[in-house]
Amino acid sequence: MLTDKFKNNSYILYISVIILILFRLLLTATVPLLDKTEARYAEIARIMWETNQWVVLQIDYGVPFWAKPPLSTWMSAVSFAVFGINEFASRLPSFILNLLLIILTGRIAKKSGVSFYLPGFILLTMPEFLIHTGVVSTDTALGFCITLMMLSFWKTMNSAGKTFWNYIFFVALGLGLLAKGPLIIVLTFPPLFLWCCLDKNRFKDLFSKFSIVLGILISAIIAIPWYYFAEQQTPGFLDYFIVGEHYKRFVESGWKGDLYGNPKSVPLGMIWLFLIAFAFPWIQIVLFKLWKNRQTILKNKWVSFLVLWLFWTPIFFTISRNILHTYILPVTIPIMFLMVYWWPEYKNKKVAIRVSLIFPLIVFIAYIGLFATGKVDNYINSDKYLLENLKITTANKETPLYYWESKNYSGQFYSNGKAQILKTFNELDSVLSSNKKIFFVISTKRVVDIPKKYKDQLILTQSNYKTSIFVSKQKP
Template sequence: MRIKQNYKQMKKLINKKHFFLISIIILIIWRAFLNGAIPLMDKTEARYAEIARIMAETNDYITPQIDYGIPFWAKPPLSTWLSALSFDAFGVSEFTARLPYLLFSILLVFLIGKYATREKLPFFLPGFIVLTIPQFFIHAGVVSTDTLLAFSVALVMLSFWEAITNPENKIWKYAIFVGFGIGLLAKGPIVFILTLPPIFMWALISKSFKKIFSTIPIILGILMITAVAGPWYYLAEQKTPGFIDYFIVGEHFKRFFDSSWSGDKYGFPKQQPLGIIWIFLLLFAMPWIQVVIGKLWKNKKQLFSNKWILFLGAWLVWTPLFFTVSKSLIHPYILPVMIPIALLAVYFWKDIKQKAFIITVSLIVPVASMITYSIGLYDNNIENYANSDKYLIQHCEQNSSELYHFNTKSYSSQFYSSGKVKSIHLNELKTIIKEENRFYFIISKGDEEKMKSLLSENFQLIDGNRKKRLYLHP
């Protein structure tokens, strides 16, 4: 009985005029709150935040650095630039590190709204859908290169569609190439790989090549791409020779075809079963991907006759299809297809019968995040279970004592110590113990077990969590 009452209430709510707008505002406020409340996590997020912090501190906007004086060649600098500029403007914190990604997610919400009004649906419907897709909601608050890649792919694809279907508005045919330039600065040539093949597929099936070549200024567009992205690539190679070879050949070809690629300077092998990208898609885009798949199957006769469905379908299918043969991937690789999922759901919206149920299911992840955070506040669970050294670093007297991390220092320890933490090995540790200087020492629980006597005789335990301990000497 209770479930039926809730279901009826949800049906009434979604029919109210401003339901989707109010829902989006609540989702964005909650995501913004989490962006400031949750510590930066190791390894990936804390790494990119630390690279941005070093960039802001050193004022070196040409060469991202993974540590002072050590160039980071794995990714272009756009994400780092934005976080670094956010640090310069608002100070260094988790919230300011993540702020650019939240803003670009909001920009996407507004960019896709017009596709609902064309169907005489609420402007914020597609924004609500995309924000309730788990992958998109998560990456509205994650420091990474994936959000800006997804934005650049969306800009290219939607600008292409507008340029072809509304050629009188000439700005879109130029926005295509701005999107390519942004993509090259966000994550590299992958922006071409994720956009040109689905456009080609669409053009081939819809027989639109002639219209494309007569509408899109390809030569001028290439010059625009060069103007947007070329200067940084040139300056980066001049400043640190070898960048182009490592980034283009290594990161884009060797990483894709060899999951155990030994030349990876910064990451770690990502051994995944072939085809796992489809599992990621079904899990991290639910429930909307299931809705879309069901509607596409039911309306499969329209798939090749309706150019809009064909375009969105090609965009949606290509990315997971491309990564099907790769073993070196992670779930954020599906992020660029969240927009076509949302737009396809909007297109079929009037035919969806169980709207209230689907919307209720779509809110599970945001609501679960609220519950999880509340539980995390109880008995310091966040401090104990977060994959971050933030809470250990907070116990250190930053200006009066040295800070060491046993073996390889973590990126979160670098970020939260403002770059002061140093890696130290056993022989070095024994040497500085004899000097009787005051210093803090972070060690994993696994290494702690092997060094019990040394630690008990020379250190005072200050704090710890499920993974690490913080000691003070003397």
């Protein structure tokens, strides 16, 4: 009977994973690109596809974006070629990458005697992983590459001789350098080195089972050409990216050299609060089990491997004030594997399953509430609906679109790059005096800063909590 099936944890996991994947796919296709970060990366990919400039990323036409390598942008741009310019296409690569991780880790878990769907359930109920399963972000590609490196290292070290996993390790390293740069080395090599230090014989296995020279060559062939051509086409890139983004960003609070934003300074150790909050509830269970088994952790090579993988990232970012919750994404995998390891003996399975579904349920209720009530255009952090209501790319495609002082990246994306900036009242006066129809976009909270003489020439036509759009009055 169906009720008997739902008493079986494996069946619950199976149904839950399928529902969560379909729901996440629905979000990927229907939620507008959100400002600031997601819409920014989608717009960079859109410009790449439109201009056919595949080497130098551009944050605006002719303005290079040096902050990140191109892997995730390449994937979104290729997706645009297949599915057109839309939010689904921009997000699909990250959805696929995390889906591949779910399948890969499920196969590994099944070999250990637990349900194939357990890893997917644990991952998809962790807020950080669920969020990034279908978000335009460099972190998803980085997390995928880190996972592939760590698992291929484990597979190689536990094989009788050299295997194809040995080469996958270096392929993943090369791709990681294109996903987010040298950070992948910082987040993987130290825990691997420390794990080898727990048993000196592992260093012997390391040099006998890895084709190090050939592997380094493979990684270099994958990654170095892009770095070379990016520097050749935009001199200064390497200094900004290597020194600025990989050193100063993490050691200088409120780093002033950021060309693309103002990094927010957070308290020291904030990464741990992010870990507790965005890996709920599985990190709490894992920490309890680790404490309970603290005397035997280092004696178990799989558990010690996962523990070093898990804790190195938050330890590394502990002293950094310029961090985001997305930095914990790579450690969702070792949290999941530790939970899978203890699952057969874990007594509170049903409670864990129910509690873990809290966050997905909150997201589902919020989604239904926004879309069913028709208030999504009022409360969503995107200019999509405002611009669609104005038919900005159809009936009004010839009407200039001006943003006051700075653009919203969602506005740039959904207007197909037609958004321009007015930075001074002289510029605003100039476009208004031309007596041509224009759209004037400004932050809703900044409307009060516009002098009355300009407001008298404008008519409010669209607005939400974030953005207001005016149309200029036509003089007789």
